[in-house]
Amino acid sequence: MQxxxxxxxxxxxxxxxxxxxxxxxxxxxxxxxxEECARLVAKIMRNSGIRSxxxxxxxxxxxxxxxxxxxxxxxxxxxxxxxxxDVQPAEPFDLWKDKPFSGKIIGNKIFGRGSADDKGELITRxxxxxxxxxxxxxxxxxxxxxxxxxxxxxxxxxxKYLKKFKKKFSCDGVIWEFGYVDAKNRPIISLGMKGLLYxxxxxxxxxxDAHSSLAVxxxxxxxxxxxxxxxxxxxxGKIIIKDWYKEADGFTKEELKLIQTEPFDEKEFKKEYGIKxxxxxxxxxxxxxxxxxxxxxxxxxxxxxxxxxxAKTVLPSQALxxxxxxxxxxxxxxxxxxxxxxxxxxxxxxxxxxxxxHGEAASKTNILDPFVSKVKKAANESFGKSIVxxxxxxxxxxxxxxxxxxxxxxxxxxxxxxxxxHSPNEFARIDLLNKTTKCICRIMSKFN
Amino acid sequence: MQxxxxxxxxxxxxxxxxxxxxxxxxxxxxxxxxEECARLVAKIMRNSGIRSxxxxxxxxxxxxxxxxxxxxxxxxxxxxxxxxxDVQPAEPFDLWKDKPFSGKIIGNKIFGRGSADDKGELITRxxxxxxxxxxxxxxxxxxxxxxxxxxxxxxxxxxKYLKKFKKKFSCDGVIWEFGYVDAKNRPIISLGMKGLLYxxxxxxxxxxDAHSSLAVxxxxxxxxxxxxxxxxxxxxGKIIIKDWYKEADGFTKEELKLIQTEPFDEKEFKKEYGIKxxxxxxxxxxxxxxxxxxxxxxxxxxxxxxxxxxAKTVLPSQALxxxxxxxxxxxxxxxxxxxxxxxxxxxxxxxxxxxxxHGEAASKTNILDPFVSKVKKAANESFGKSIVxxxxxxxxxxxxxxxxxxxxxxxxxxxxxxxxxHSPNEFARIDLLNKTTKCICRIMSKFN
Numbered sequence: 016m017q018x019x020x021x022x023x024x025x026x027x028x029x030x031x032x033x034x035x036x037x038x039x040x041x042x043x044x045x046x047x048x049x050e051e052c053a054r055l056v057a058k059i060m061r062n063s064g065i066r067s068x069x070x071x072x073x074x075x076x077x078x079x080x081x082x083x084x085x086x087x088x089x090x091x092x093x094x095x096x097x098x099x100x101d102v103q104p105a106e107p108f109d110l111w112k113d114k115p116f117s118g119k120i121i122g123n124k125i126f127g128r129g130s131a132d133d134k135g136e137l138i139t140r141x142x143x144x145x146x147x148x149x150x151x152x153x154x155x156x157x158x159x160x161x162x163x164x165x166x167x168x169x170x171x172x173x174x175k176y177l178k179k180f181k182k183k184f185s186c187d188g189v190i191w192e193f194g195y196v197d198a199k200n201r202p203i204i205s206l207g208m209k210g211l212l213y214x215x216x217x218x219x220x221x222x223x224d225a226h227s228s229l230a231v232x233x234x235x236x237x238x239x240x241x242x243x244x245x246x247x248x249x250x251x252g253k254i255i256i257k258d259w260y261k262e263a264d265g266f267t268k269e270e271l272k273l274i275q276t277e278p279f280d281e282k283e284f285k286k287e288y289g290i291k292x293x294x295x296x297x298x299x300x301x302x303x304x305x306x307x308x309x310x311x312x313x314x315x316x317x318x319x320x321x322x323x324x325x326a327k328t329v330l331p332s333q334a335l336x337x338x339x340x341x342x343x344x345x346x347x348x349x350x351x352x353x354x355x356x357x358x359x360x361x362x363x364x365x366x367x368x369x370x371x372x373h374g375e376a377a378s379k380t381n382i383l384d385p386f387v388s389k390v391k392k393a394a395n396e397s398f399g400k401s402i403v404x405x406x407x408x409x410x411x412x413x414x415x416x417x418x419x420x421x422x423x424x425x426x427x428x429x430x431x432x433x434x435x436x437h438s439p440n441e442f443a444r445i446d447l448l449n450k451t452t453k454c455i456c457r458i459m460s461k462f463n
Numbered sequence: 464m465q466x467x468x469x470x471x472x473x474x475x476x477x478x479x480x481x482x483x484x485x486x487x488x489x490x491x492x493x494x495x496x497x498e499e500c501a502r503l504v505a506k507i508m509r510n511s512g513i514r515s516x517x518x519x520x521x522x523x524x525x526x527x528x529x530x531x532x533x534x535x536x537x538x539x540x541x542x543x544x545x546x547x548x549d550v551q552p553a554e555p556f557d558l559w560k561d562k563p564f565s566g567k568i569i570g571n572k573i574f575g576r577g578s579a580d581d582k583g584e585l586i587t588r589x590x591x592x593x594x595x596x597x598x599x600x601x602x603x604x605x606x607x608x609x610x611x612x613x614x615x616x617x618x619x620x621x622x623k624y625l626k627k628f629k630k631k632f633s634c635d636g637v638i639w640e641f642g643y644v645d646a647k648n649r650p651i652i653s654l655g656m657k658g659l660l661y662x663x664x665x666x667x668x669x670x671x672d673a674h675s676s677l678a679v680x681x682x683x684x685x686x687x688x689x690x691x692x693x694x695x696x697x698x699x700g701k702i703i704i705k706d707w708y709k710e711a712d713g714f715t716k717e718e719l720k721l722i723q724t725e726p727f728d729e730k731e732f733k734k735e736y737g738i739k740x741x742x743x744x745x746x747x748x749x750x751x752x753x754x755x756x757x758x759x760x761x762x763x764x765x766x767x768x769x770x771x772x773x774a775k776t777v778l779p780s781q782a783l784x785x786x787x788x789x790x791x792x793x794x795x796x797x798x799x800x801x802x803x804x805x806x807x808x809x810x811x812x813x814x815x816x817x818x819x820x821h822g823e824a825a826s827k828t829n830i831l832d833p834f835v836s837k838v839k840k841a842a843n844e845s846f847g848k849s850i851v852x853x854x855x856x857x858x859x860x861x862x863x864x865x866x867x868x869x870x871x872x873x874x875x876x877x878x879x880x881x882x883x884x885h886s887p888n889e890f891a892r893i894d895l896l897n898k899t900t901k902c903i904c905r906i907m908s909k910f911n
Contacts, residue, residue: 169774209676211776213774213776220738221736221737221738222736222737223736223737225736226856226857227759227761227763227787227789228657228759228789228855228856228857228858229736229856230700230742230759230760230761230787230789231700231742231745231753231754231757231759231789231856232732232741232742232745232750232753232754233736233738233741233742234738234740234741234742235761235762237762237765237784238696238698238762241689241692241693241762242693242698244689245689245690245693248686250686250690252678252679284680288669288670288671288673288677288681289669289670289671290668290669290681290682293680293681294678294679294680294681294682297679297680302680305679305680306679306680309679311675311676311678311679312678313675313678313683313776313778314683314685314686314689314767314768314779315675315768315769315774315775315776315777315778315779316767316768316769316770316775316777316779317685317765317766317767317768317770317782318765318766318767318770319762319764319765319766320762320763320764320765320785321763321764321785322764322765322766322783322785325820326617326661326763326785326787326820326821327763327764327785328659328661328761328763328787328858329763329764330761330763331762331763331764334765335770336685337768337769337770337774337775339675339678339774339776341675341676341678341679372773372774373774407676408674408676408677408679409674409676410676410776
């Protein structure tokens with residue numbers, strides 16, 4: 016195919032554009048360089064032949080870059096690429112071998128914050144479209160881009176953008192913002208994302224810290240919080256709040272089959288984190304099922320009293336815990352929040368304050384959707400092999416896309432699984448950028 | 464009595480010497496000004512007619528100031544004053560109305576870090592001796608001083624000083640470093656101190672923090688620590704470690720009687736801390752008994768994961784809790800530590816690391832010791848009334864003194880109970896400094 020040859024010949028341009036993007040810091044957590052990066056994305060799109068536009072919700076909210084190419088040969092089918100131009104903060108700076116926004120190339124790797132997550136993914140999609148336009152003067156289907164600037168801080172406004180510009184974004188399938196390639200160079204095609212309910216529980220027992228000798232009389236808020244927490248979850252990780260799993264979606268026959276064949280390297284995983292066993296001694300299928308479809312109740316943070324070195328005999332006045340509950344499809348974050356509150360009340364912990372920080376529903380694309388087999392074919396042709404995963408263990412705004420656009424969402428991309436995203440010395444692999452660009456071309460060609 | 468008139472006439476000198484002491488910062492936590500303050504104390508003693516000496520254990524350890532006056536009339540009885548010249552850090556500075564080491568006088572109050580704790584107490588004792596020497600040329604009993612420089616950081620070396628200079632410090636009774644006067648101007652004569660076992664328990668589950676989506680597989684150390692903690696203590700504050708209370712001393716008939724008559728203003732206490740009820744709904748006698756004689760298991764600090772604002776979906780690799788167990792007489796800190804470790808092991812928590820930070824046994828002077836009634840009489844004569852308390856709820860090195868010197872220890876002093884010790888705007892009340900100096904004179908005169 017001529018278009019695939021063009022991808023090979025165009026790698027210099029891809030790398031140079033990716034470097035340009037990396038060199039424009041765009042840290043959403045610090046509101047740094049977002050507008051500039053959005054304009055840069057729009058410009059790179061235009062240079063690739065994509066009509067681009069910068070969309071605003073309202074002042075103060077990072078814009079979304081919209082991109083569009085209409086297909087002459089197949090104007091009835093539309094593929095939407097979802098990406099983000101914002102990046103994680105680069106800290107800790109001193110752990111970077113080069114400057115965090117260098118875009119430096121060493122061998123097969125391009126280094127820099129955002130090189131993989133998500134500027135690398137974005138560039139493969141832009142360049143795939145460019146290669147079609149340069150070689151055939153057309154694309155095999157309509158393509159659209161939604162490139163947001165708040166993914167790393169929770170995509171708070173992406174659903175509002177989707178709703179406000181619903182017509183613009185209407186499509187028949189979404190290629191998700193991320194996509195991993197495992198250690199055996201197999202792309203992982205992921206069909207879902209878990210939901211999230213992130214809450215803070217806090218207890219205040221007195222108006223000031225007291226000398227700890229008064230612990231005989233004054234309640235300790237950390238003990239109080241502990242008493243409450245131990246009613247939420249058993250030692251095996253099962254959440255024991257009433258009706259917590261009531262709506263939780265199980266697995267279809269097809270999904271169960273997929274989970275069984277899906278490779279998951281327990282040994283490698285355990286080595287990576289230095290652990291000897293999994294929660295509840297899960298192994299094999301049980302571990303895989305948990306990853307793709309089990310709700311969790313995780314303590315993301317706990318703080319009370321004195322936490323410095325040595326001894327301080329203090330009776331703290333307050334204690335706070337941050338909990339993230341991962342949800343699976345059909346679980347409604349607000350309904351789960353109500354259950355948590357009801358649970359605390361009916362267990363005598365009505366004094367514990369519950370503050371919801373974030374809520375997001377899970378989403379899962381039907382494994383039997385024809386879009387899945389098209390992507391799978393494209394991946395196999397590009398990488399020689401691929402893995403379909405029922406769901407990522409992580410969370411993203413997939414539910415919003417599926418709901419507003421009524422379109423299946425699939426994650427596939429170029430990010431090597433150990434490419435240190437969110438960490439110092441993040442990198443993108445040039446060989447995978449190349450293969451993934453071709454894979455995107457193939458997905459477009461099959462999307463009819 | 465001529466000596467008491469001298470105390471009145473000598474108040475200017477007392478105040479001026481106290482100001483001099485306050486103006487010399489001596490923060491043991493920062494190793495700031497300790498040597499200088501020790502020399503100042505020795506000098507003030509000398510000026511008052513007390514033979515003084517600076518004792519060293521070894522380089523790097525703050526010295527102890529020794530003071531001595533031999534009695535001609537009664538050389539067989541020796542009273543030891545135990546005090547400390549070090550102070551708590553003055554932070555937060557911005558909450559002080561004047562500079563923290565100003566010694567500024569406003570009406571009846573002298574302000575400054577250390578004004579009450581413990582430089583004010585020390586000066587009353589020096590000045591009591593001075594008044595005897597100036598008026599009678601003799602003291603009614605031998606007097607000795609032990610003024611240490613590490614009280615605010617745990618008196619780590621005072622037992623070693625006591626042992627090394629055991630002969631020097633030999634005595635028949637110890638007047639303890641602190642002493643409170645309650646809101647009704649009644650001095651509280653306290654006969655004991657609780658012990659302390661301060662430990663850190665920590666759990667490490669993996670070699671690095673992980674994305675919280677992995678909580679389905681990787682154990683969360685905060686949950687693990689919680690599971691362990693909940694086996695230590697019931698919601699009423701009772702410690703449920705095997706044999707924890709085995710040696711714990713109960714109350715004698717006399718002590719029980721004392722506890723019943725000892726006033727304790729529940730309402731005021733609750734208002735001070737903004738609380739509505741006490742642990743386990745204790746009231747009346749039960750609350751008082753708890754204060755003077757109940758062991759505790761207090762969470763002084765708990766930290767794991769992300770504790771900043773907003774949401775971070777992290778699965779922490781470590782969790783740490785700081786616990787201070789208050790002990791009562793007969794409980795041995797090391798034995799209790801062994802019980803804690805055994806408890807964790809036999810409950811399946813052998814993986815939890817236990818690090819002892821500090822251990823100190825409790826001590827209690829026998830209520831029937833004649834020293835008690837002498838101090839009580841002196842207090843009544845000086846203040847018109849007084850309260851004897853079986854024990855302070857706090858901890859100090861009283862056990863070391865009682866053990867090494869085989870002498871009863873009694874706490875009585877000039878510190879108004881709400882004089883903000885350890886807090887900004889600490890002050891000493893001039894009227895109480897005067898009364899307490901007289902009270903110390905009376906204690907000396909009765910100590911034969």
